[in-house]
Amino acid sequence: MHRIDCPWCGIRDEAEFQYQGDATKVRPAPDASQDAFFDYVYKRDNPKGWHTEWWHHVGGCRQWVKVVRNTLTHEIHATGAPAEKLSLPRKKKRGSK
Amino acid sequence: MADFVPIHPLGDPEAVSKASSNAGVTFDIPPDLSMVQVFARKGQEDNVIRKLGISDSPRTASSQKSFNALPLSPGQWMLVGNEKDSSKFEAAIAKKVAGIGYVSQQSASRVCFRVSGPKVRDFMSRGCRLDLGESVTSKGYCAQTPIAQIGVLLHQIDEAPTYDLYVYSGFARAFWHWLTETAAQFR
């Protein structure tokens, strides 16, 4: 069970959130090619390790929360509002907290 | 055309006071509450906060003379007033935030259950994931969270503690069922 620190509500259980995927995708310009839009809508990496992603706080404030989570250890490094830039943690040994 | 007559979602609100006699957990439905939701226009959040004289804290209710403001989300609040005439309440708030925000009438769309009693903390822990311990929350604490799979707006109104639990009217019966069934073990 993840415990996610919503910037507005505080720490809440994962059950209150819906996972909404990769938060690093940027919408292409309106006149961008069809390929660019295909990539934007469908193409996703499947990283082992740190991932910046959206969690929608549906059971609380209904805001979208940006989360830096380790897909391997499930550790959550940082959370923030959608406009915030969250940096990935420096490289460290796996399993350390 | 016949006038619409509002029907209480529980049918018999009297049942609420009957259910709470001599119990570790007590229930009440506060009468004559008016509720409106206020939304700040884009970029006007601070102005709405100033105009209504409320706090910008996302987890604390602000008490004003004529209403409590419960934060819902950035730029959104539920204003609850002790006012029988909900249209009058709506008009008064709409006047305050004219040009900087919107109001939406919610008086008939929510039911408030007031829950207290010597065992209320144990009782709440049966369905509420939040830590409502004495050292964690105090008077004014506000949160939205699912309780028994039902979305609840929670407001701690005193240090007894007493909690006001707001649910959508359509869920009032199901929620009331959960409240009474769960309270049965706290006599």
Ligand SMILES: [Zn+2]
């Ligand atoms: Zn939240």
